[in-house]
Amino acid sequence: MPDARIAVVGATGAVGSVTMRLLRERGHRNVRAFASERSAGTSLDGIVVEEATPEALESAGVDLALFSVGTSASRELVPHAVRGGAVAVDKSAAYRLQDGVPLVVPEVNGERAFEHDGVVANPNCCTIPLTCVLGPLHAAAGLARVRVSTYQSVSGAGARRMETLLAEPQAEHDLAMDWSWDGDETDEEAKIRAEARKILELPELPISATTVRVPVLVGHAEAVWIETEEPLSPGDAASVLGAAPSVRLVDVPTPRAAAQTDDVLVGRIRVDYAAERNGLALFLACDNLNKGAALNAIQIAELLLERVAV
Amino acid sequence: MPDARIAVVGATGAVGSVTMRLLRERGHRNVRAFASERSAGTSLDGIVVEEATPEALESAGVDLALFSVGTSASRELVPHAVRGGAVAVDKSAAYRLQDGVPLVVPEVNGERAFEHDGVVANPNCCTIPLTCVLGPLHAAAGLARVRVSTYQSVSGAGARRMETLLAEPQAEHDLAMDWSWDGDETDEEAKIRAEARKILELPELPISATTVRVPVLVGHAEAVWIETEEPLSPGDAASVLGAAPSVRLVDVPTPRAAAQTDDVLVGRIRVDYAAERNGLALFLACDNLNKGAALNAIQIAELLLERVAV
Numbered sequence: 001m002p003d004a005r006i007a008v009v010g011a012t013g014a015v016g017s018v019t020m021r022l023l024r025e026r027g028h029r030n031v032r033a034f035a036s037e038r039s040a041g042t043s044l045d046g047i048v049v050e051e052a053t054p055e056a057l058e059s060a061g062v063d064l065a066l067f068s069v070g071t072s073a074s075r076e077l078v079p080h081a082v083r084g085g086a087v088a089v090d091k092s093a094a095y096r097l098q099d100g101v102p103l104v105v106p107e108v109n110g111e112r113a114f115e116h117d118g119v120v121a122n123p124n125c126c127t128i129p130l131t132c133v134l135g136p137l138h139a140a141a142g143l144a145r146v147r148v149s150t151y152q153s154v155s156g157a158g159a160r161r162m163e164t165l166l167a168e169p170q171a172e173h174d175l176a177m178d179w180s181w182d183g184d185e186t187d188e189e190a191k192i193r194a195e196a197r198k199i200l201e202l203p204e205l206p207i208s209a210t211t212v213r214v215p216v217l218v219g220h221a222e223a224v225w226i227e228t229e230e231p232l233s234p235g236d237a238a239s240v241l242g243a244a245p246s247v248r249l250v251d252v253p254t255p256r257a258a259a260q261t262d263d264v265l266v267g268r269i270r271v272d273y274a275a276e277r278n279g280l281a282l283f284l285a286c287d288n289l290n291k292g293a294a295l296n297a298i299q300i301a302e303l304l305l306e307r308v309a310v
Numbered sequence: 311m312p313d314a315r316i317a318v319v320g321a322t323g324a325v326g327s328v329t330m331r332l333l334r335e336r337g338h339r340n341v342r343a344f345a346s347e348r349s350a351g352t353s354l355d356g357i358v359v360e361e362a363t364p365e366a367l368e369s370a371g372v373d374l375a376l377f378s379v380g381t382s383a384s385r386e387l388v389p390h391a392v393r394g395g396a397v398a399v400d401k402s403a404a405y406r407l408q409d410g411v412p413l414v415v416p417e418v419n420g421e422r423a424f425e426h427d428g429v430v431a432n433p434n435c436c437t438i439p440l441t442c443v444l445g446p447l448h449a450a451a452g453l454a455r456v457r458v459s460t461y462q463s464v465s466g467a468g469a470r471r472m473e474t475l476l477a478e479p480q481a482e483h484d485l486a487m488d489w490s491w492d493g494d495e496t497d498e499e500a501k502i503r504a505e506a507r508k509i510l511e512l513p514e515l516p517i518s519a520t521t522v523r524v525p526v527l528v529g530h531a532e533a534v535w536i537e538t539e540e541p542l543s544p545g546d547a548a549s550v551l552g553a554a555p556s557v558r559l560v561d562v563p564t565p566r567a568a569a570q571t572d573d574v575l576v577g578r579i580r581v582d583y584a585a586e587r588n589g590l591a592l593f594l595a596c597d598n599l600n601k602g603a604a605l606n607a608i609q610i611a612e613l614l615l616e617r618v619a620v
Contacts, residue, residue: 173475274455285485
């Protein structure tokens with residue numbers, strides 16, 4: 001597996017650079033970096049960045065291409081990598097809801113990754129930790145309804161917003177809902193619902209989200225209210241989640257504690273006094289660049305490589 | 311009314327200094343300022359700060375005493391002001407849930423203010439804007455259940471935390487739940503439930519909160535999910551709230567837009583797709599030092615003064 005030929009497309013961005021670091025840390029040695037013309041020719045950890053043209057990707061001869069570029073760039077470039085024989089793991093929203101494209105959180109629906117037709121989609125950075133928690137709870141007691149409000153760091157809006165927060169903190173000391181709108185929701189809220197339903201294979205799951213940007217550098221947090229079909233005490237929920245892969249129980253999850261770890265931190269598991277029955281409330285935090293994006297895509301890639309037996 | 315004799319106790323703190331400014335702006339001229347020994351003798355807007363001793367408060371000869379000191383200081387000092395003939399409006403948690411002490415948001419239950427026995431309590435800074443929204447919705451359609459997650463600025467934790475955020479922003483770029491614990495809840499979460507129930511006179515209202523400190527200087531925001539007894543469309547809810555006192559409808563409420571205004575900003579009013587029936591979601595923001603604390607107490611004082619006809 002360490003000999004698999006992997007291309008990282010968008011290697012110089014906030015998520016791409018974490019992808020490069022994690023690949024190296026996990027022993028992948030045969031990695032090529034692609035980025036826009038602007039970054040081409042620069043060096044990343046001794047790897048010369050190549051320009052991500054359709055032709056370059058089609059002729060790259062790689063087994064896997066991990067895309068962390070914008071949605072429109074993914075729509076343009078991913079088909080070329082696939083035509084060149086690679087399996088593309090795409091972190092943008094371009095393919096997530098497309099029929100026939102698996103949307104995968106390995107801990108929750110890893111088996112679906114193998115049903116691809118050249119493209120596997122990586123979910124939104126809030127959907128990934130949320131489904132890491134909802135999946136095991138659904139298996140234990142059935143999900144009836146879910147509400148979530150988010151506390152999303154500026155790194156989710158790109159490297160430039162991180163620079164602004166560091167350079168002009170007061171300008172950023174506010175909340176924002178800096179997403180596009182999809183009717184009366186942010187497109188982030190619509191994504192969380194649609195993607196969670198697809199990953200959990202619960203197409204009718206009643207779920208609603210309120211997404212908020214907070215002046216934190218790295219790490220997204222989520223306040224979650226869950227109603228289950230069967231009774232599940234906070235203690236039993238903690239046991240279920242404590243045994244769940246990639247979940248780590250803590251007293252109070254914070255973005256700072258989650259940053260640069262691979263885990264989804266979960267805590268504050270308690271009864272939701274507002275629920276008619278079987279209500280739980282909890283709080284989670286996760287590194288949105290790591291498990292929320294780069295690591296999840298690498299885990300998908302590694303799943304595929306195990307079967308492909310490169 | 312402008313001739314009423316008013317004492318502000320804790321006049322040099324984050325809320326006390328806003329109280330002093332608002333009293334001046336609203337035409338109150340007969341104001342005395344009290345604070346701890348440390349601040350006594352200093353001058354606030356030309357008013358020499360007096361030391362808040364039990365004796366000084368008992369002999370102050372004021373009509374009203376507005377307390378913005380900690381809970382234990384309120385427990386100690388408020389009875390002396392009352393013994394001296396003042397009506398105390400207390401912003402701490404000391405008396406809020408005590409039988410016989412009205413807990414008042416003038417727009418919601420102003421009439422209750424007159425039922426006092428010397429003390430009227432001012433609610434928590436999250437409870438005030440929340441009930442400004444819940445009160446009119448309850449009158450319109452009946453409240454069935456309420457969930458709220460908060461985004462609370464550091465000014466709610468005191469003036470020193472504001473200084474830290476300004477001086478060392480990176481140290482504060484994290485979320486926190488920096489309250490005391492009341493079982494498996496923060497005491498802030500328990501307060502929101504207990505106080506909202508008392509103000510709305512719905513002692514069994516199913517309501518739960520998750521309270522979170524965010525690195526914002528001034529202004530608290532709340533993501534709210536509401537289920538009503540009768541159907542209420544988002545459009546009708548907006549009409550109800552648009553006509554409600556102290557509420558201002560905006561597209562996206564933010565702490566910065568709310569700061570230094572008297573209004574509770576409300577927006578994002580939409581259907582809660584997770585609710586079984588009659589579900590609404592909305593977002594609100596409010597200046598926690600102003601309407602969330604100082605202004606609400608002054609409004610209580612002015613209500614009382616109109617009846618007392620000083």
